Amino acid sequence: MRVVAKFGGTSLGSGDRINRAADSIAAAVEDGHEIAVVASAMGSTTDDLLEEITFDTDEQDRAQIVSMGERTSVRMLKAALSARDIDATFLEPGSDDWPVVTDEYGEVNVEETQRRAREVAAELDETVPVITGFLAEGPDGSITTLGRGGSDTTAVMMGKYMDADEVVIVTDVEGVMTGDPNVVEGARNVGKISVDELRNLSFRGAEVVAPSALSYKGSDLDVRVVHYQHGDLLSGGTSIEGEFKNLVDLRERPLACLTVAGRAIRNQPGVFHNLSEALSESDINIDAVASGMDTVTFYVDEEEAERAENILHREVIAHDELSSVTVDSPIAVIRVTGGELPSQPGVVSEIVSPLAEQRIHLQDVITSATSVALFVEWADREETLELTQDIF
Numbered sequence: 406m407r408v409v410a411k412f413g414g415t416s417l418g419s420g421d422r423i424n425r426a427a428d429s430i431a432a433a434v435e436d437g438h439e440i441a442v443v444a445s446a447m448g449s450t451t452d453d454l455l456e457e458i459t460f461d462t463d464e465q466d467r468a469q470i471v472s473m474g475e476r477t478s479v480r481m482l483k484a485a486l487s488a489r490d491i492d493a494t495f496l497e498p499g500s501d502d503w504p505v506v507t508d509e510y511g512e513v514n515v516e517e518t519q520r521r522a523r524e525v526a527a528e529l530d531e532t533v534p535v536i537t538g539f540l541a542e543g544p545d546g547s548i549t550t551l552g553r554g555g556s557d558t559t560a561v562m563m564g565k566y567m568d569a570d571e572v573v574i575v576t577d578v579e580g581v582m583t584g585d586p587n588v589v590e591g592a593r594n595v596g597k598i599s600v601d602e603l604r605n606l607s608f609r610g611a612e613v614v615a616p617s618a619l620s621y622k623g624s625d626l627d628v629r630v631v632h633y634q635h636g637d638l639l640s641g642g643t644s645i646e647g648e649f650k651n652l653v654d655l656r657e658r659p660l661a662c663l664t665v666a667g668r669a670i671r672n673q674p675g676v677f678h679n680l681s682e683a684l685s686e687s688d689i690n691i692d693a694v695a696s697g698m699d700t701v702t703f704y705v706d707e708e709e710a711e712r713a714e715n716i717l718h719r720e721v722i723a724h725d726e727l728s729s730v731t732v733d734s735p736i737a738v739i740r741v742t743g744g745e746l747p748s749q750p751g752v753v754s755e756i757v758s759p760l761a762e763q764r765i766h767l768q769d770v771i772t773s774a775t776s777v778a779l780f781v782e783w784a785d786r787e788e789t790l791e792l793t794q795d796i797f
Contacts, residue, residue, distance in 0.1 A: 406570045407529065408433065408638060411443040411538060411560035415577035416633035417478050418448035425633060426575070427485035430533065433638045434491055439529035440638075441563060442493075443538045444482050445556040446474025451539075468540075468548045472498070475537035475556075483535045493533040496525070498542040502534075504566075505541040505559060507549050513541070513562070522566035529567075536563065554615020561618040564626050571627040573638050574614055580630045580643030581606075581613055594642070600649040604775050614645070616775075624648040649775075652742045653797055655790045659735030659783050660692055661710035662768060664702045665717055667727040671698050676726065683716050693738065693778060695769050702769065704780065707734045736768055737786035739793055742776040753777060759792045 410433075412426050433440050445451075451474045458470060479495035486493035496503050504521040506514045525534050538556025541549045551558045557574060564572035579594045581603060586592040600619050607616040613630055622628055624647065631642030670676050677694075680701060684691060689712065693704040705713050714732050721727040741756060753770065756777055760767060765788065768780040781789045 406639070407439040407441075407526070407568065408571050408573060409441045409443060409560050409564040409567065409569045410573045410575060410638050411556055412445065412478075412482070412633070413556065413574070413576040414445040414448050414450070414474075416575045417444060417446075417482065422633060423447075423481050423485050425636065426482060427489055427491075429575075429636050429638050430486060431489045431491050434533060436639075438639070440533050441525065441529060441567060441569070442482065442533060442535045443556055443560040443563060444475060444478040444535055445538050447478050447481070450474030450477070465547055468550055471550065472537070472540050472548050475539055479535045479537050486533060486535070491533055492531065493535055495535045495537075497537045498540050498548045499546070503542055504536070504563065505551070507541045507543050509544055511543075511549060513551075514544070518562070519566045522563055523568075525563075526567040552617065554617055557615040557618035558621070561614075561621040561626075561628060564628070565621045565623055569626065571629060571639075572622075573642075574628065574630045575633050575638070576613070576630060577633060578613060578630070579632045580641075581645075597644045597646055600645055600647045601775070603645055604649055605773065613643075619645070619649055622648060650742070651797060652740070653790065653794045654740050654742070655786060656692075656738045656740075659707040660704045660738060660780075661707045661713070661732055661734035662702060662704055662736050662780070663710070663713055663717055663730060663732050664700050665721065665727060665730045666700050667721075667724075669698060670701055670726070671696065673726050676724070677701055679724065680717060680720055683720050684713060687712065687716055689713050689716070693769075693771055693780075695771055704736065704738070707736075710734055733768070735783035737781050737783045737789070739779045739781070739786070739789050740776055741779075741793060741797060756793060756796060759796070760789060763788065763792065765789055765792075 416426055417423050430440055451471050454471050476497055483493045483495040504525050506517045508514045538559040539550055541551055543549045561572050581595045581598050582592045584592045600622055604616050604619050628645040629642050635641050689705055689709050691703050695702040710732055717730045721730050765781055765785045771778040
């Protein structure tokens, strides 16, 4: 197998842990596998360096300073591998064979990075490259960075461009857990999880794999997360499956919009539960939900509109805090999925503005970590789809 193994800061946080990392790499090499390594800064080195920059500095000097953590890690790990008679070479920005290059806008230069990554891959039968994570080289040779979680991005990017079979993220967690073991009881490792699931969790606080890294994952590249104490790069942990795609999708069937009004619904415990449970017990699927201070809106298949209205009306009659239910249909929904949509400043405005210019009324806009859903009148669906596709 050809494997890219990324070692996080915790997994390289001491001499003993560097030895453990080197042992696992050496074992894989001795078993006949081709291994490339991506190394983060040891422990909390990068954060410590950033805290010490209490003076004014430009971006170039700042990047040079914070790069020292990764530069130290690759030298330590290369030395540990050499001590085990493993031919290893450390790569950092400025090296002749350094692979990760950005353009004048600070974005990864895909064509050049692919070319250089293939050159590194061609040497895997002879040496183990130990690559600094997080760092990149600008078109003028300056040091740049890939942003927070950049070492994960380096690893999955290299896995993709080097035609690796698998990327292994070695970190301080057992993999993806059912919950935070520091908070909940009985948390256990999830053996498999989809890219879509993990990206949404990552955007909402799960610090397992950086969301930016997963955008490089193709369907033919396996990605796995293992604990540094596991010791085996080629088994265990959580397997991340699938491929995250950029899509602009129109729901083929129309929806009905059912809005329940009531006094300060948001401050009334159990109201949403009662309403959604009533629909669920009648096997009515809820496509989406939007809430306000005094309303809850459910989007359901238009064919279920009349039945859903009667069910919700019974709930209105039964609960004093609810006032009325109303229905609007037919409604279309266009969903934009992919990238880091809501985390990109101005992206919702970029999507919505062309619709406003064409006088298309937006019924609702619902965002999640990786998607934006646009609800418009059914008659406007094709024009909305075309305008949205033009953006992406």
